[in-house]
Amino acid sequence: xxxxxxxxxxxxxxxxxxxxxxxxxxxxxxxxxxxxxxxxxxxxxxxxxxxxxxxxxxxxxxxxxxxxxxxxxxxxxxxxxxxxxxxxxxxxxxxxxxxxxxxxxxxxxxxxxxxxxxxxxxxxxxxxxxxxxxxxxxxxxxxxxxxxxxxxxxxxxxxxxxxxxxxxxxxxxxxxxxxxxxxxxxxxxxxxxxxxxxxxxxxxxxxxxxxxxxxxxxxxxxxxxxxxxxxxxxxxxxxxxxxxxxxxxxxxxxxxxxxxxxxxxxxxxxxxxxxxxxxxxxxxxxxxxxxxxxxxxxxxxxxxxxxxxxxxxxxxxxxxxxxxxxxxxxxxxxxxxxxxxxxxxxxxxxxxxxxxxxxxxxxxxxxxxxxxxxxxxxxxxxxxxxxxxxxxxx
Numbered sequence: 001x002x003x004x005x006x007x008x009x010x011x012x013x014x015x016x017x018x019x020x021x022x023x024x025x026x027x028x029x030x031x032x033x034x035x036x037x038x039x040x041x042x043x044x045x046x047x048x049x050x051x052x053x054x055x056x057x058x059x060x061x062x063x064x065x066x067x068x069x070x071x072x073x074x075x076x077x078x079x080x081x082x083x084x085x086x087x088x089x090x091x092x093x094x095x096x097x098x099x100x101x102x103x104x105x106x107x108x109x110x111x112x113x114x115x116x117x118x119x120x121x122x123x124x125x126x127x128x129x130x131x132x133x134x135x136x137x138x139x140x141x142x143x144x145x146x147x148x149x150x151x152x153x154x155x156x157x158x159x160x161x162x163x164x165x166x167x168x169x170x171x172x173x174x175x176x177x178x179x180x181x182x183x184x185x186x187x188x189x190x191x192x193x194x195x196x197x198x199x200x201x202x203x204x205x206x207x208x209x210x211x212x213x214x215x216x217x218x219x220x221x222x223x224x225x226x227x228x229x230x231x232x233x234x235x236x237x238x239x240x241x242x243x244x245x246x247x248x249x250x251x252x253x254x255x256x257x258x259x260x261x262x263x264x265x266x267x268x269x270x271x272x273x274x275x276x277x278x279x280x281x282x283x284x285x286x287x288x289x290x291x292x293x294x295x296x297x298x299x300x301x302x303x304x305x306x307x308x309x310x311x312x313x314x315x316x317x318x319x320x321x322x323x324x325x326x327x328x329x330x331x332x333x334x335x336x337x338x339x340x341x342x343x344x345x346x347x348x349x350x351x352x353x354x355x356x357x358x359x360x361x362x363x364x365x366x367x368x369x370x371x372x373x374x375x376x377x378x379x380x381x382x383x384x385x386x387x388x389x390x391x392x393x394x
Contacts, residue, residue: 002140002234002235002236003144003145003208003210004139004144004233004234005145005147005208005232006144006145006146006230006232007232007233008149009147009226010184010224010226010228010230011182011187011189011193012149013190013193013220013230014128014129014190014196015060015218016218016219016229016230017132017218017232018031018132019057019060019219019230020057020216020229020230020231020232021132021136021218022047022135023058023218025216026138026139031138034134034138035127038079038127042064042065043062043063043064043124045061046059046060047060047061048061050219055217055229057216059219062124071122073098076126080093080126086137089133092199096129096199103172103191106172107169125192128193128196132200133200143208143245145203145205145208146197146201147205147207149177149178149189149194150188151165151166151179152182152186152187152188153182154185156187167191170190173195176300184225202246206323208237208245209237211235211237214233216234217231217232218231243327244328245327245328246328247300248276248297248298249297249299249303250295251298251306252296252320252321253310255291255292255294255314255315267280270306273305274298275296275306277296278294278296280292303321330348330349331346331347331348331349332349334386334389336359336382340367342363343367343382344360345383347386357383357387359378359383363382
């Protein structure tokens with residue numbers, strides 16, 4: 001599987017994404033030809049070698065006659081729909097612009113369809129969004145991962161005046177993403193750049209396991225105290241497999257003064273708030289006091305939802321947590337018909353081979369309780385029905 005990792009040590013913007021992919025081996029002329037399918041005029045593209053603090057990279061730029069028109073979302077969607085681009089590129093580009101419209105609408109207390117795109121409505125932003133999707137497709141990249149995102153400080157000047165950094169739109173897109181503070185007094189991440197990365201990336205954080213084939217550097221416009229470059233690593237995973245990848249956070253706390261009933265209730269609340277798993281283990285704490293270690297596995301964007309419950313429902317005064325990479329079997333869910341009624345079933349695959357078939361417990365339990373029959377009888381019939389469907393697909 002071909003993968004890419006965007007190393008955002010100096011931030012990211014739309015033109016830096018394209019510069020990095022061109023620098024990593026994308027044919028600029030072929031990209032330019034594909035972008036010609038947008039049927040826009042009055043602009044010129046360039047990809048030129050340059051250096052930032054002694055490191056060579058590619059500066060991608062768009063010179064346009066009308067660089068900052070006030071377009072609505074419908075105007076941009078019309079440009080995309082009237083193009084000769086592939087359907088998946090059109091769909092992806094419109095999704096990114098719709099996401100940007102929703103963010104702008106929230107910031108300005110307006111409806112997304114009525115938002116005026118200023119900086120992100122120009123030809124350069126349309127080229128950046130569509131071009132990035134085209135570049136990823138042309139390079140044959142299957143999955144994309146991105147590093148943690150550094151945020152700058154200070155203010156940036158735009159059509160609305162001076163705005164604090166990160167810009168409000170950028171900050172909205174950074175929700176759920178691991179960020180860290182930089183001492184650079186400049187805009188490091190643009191709304192267009194993070195909107196693109198959030199749409200295409202599977203996760204933001206650790207470097208994925210890969211065998212690197214090529215590296216590219218996309219140069220930013222300004223000179224900073226560090227190299228103003230976005231670096232992309234392109235390579236392949238060591239083993240082709242059907243594993244799904246994601247990140248999770250494991251939260252742990254040791255508790256010795258909370259009753260089992262309260263811990264059981266805390267588990268229910270944590271799972272209802274989106275925790276992936278909650279489990280407990282008996283432990284001996286200092287002074288040989290028996291206690292319980294509460295462990296909560298959650299998605300990174302659910303951390304702020306989960307922590308208040310731990311502190312509210314237990315006597316914990318502190319937790320520890322760590323970010324983990326996960327590998328999961330590919331899953332599919334469907335509903336089967338049984339003589340007792342419909343039952344949902346989950347099937348897991350490893351390298352396209354069936355690994356397990358699991359009828360949904362809640363469905364089977366409800367049927368067994370309402371009909372007064374053994375749970376195993378419902379479970380076995382649902383599993384047999386699922387296996388029959390799977391064998392028919394083979």
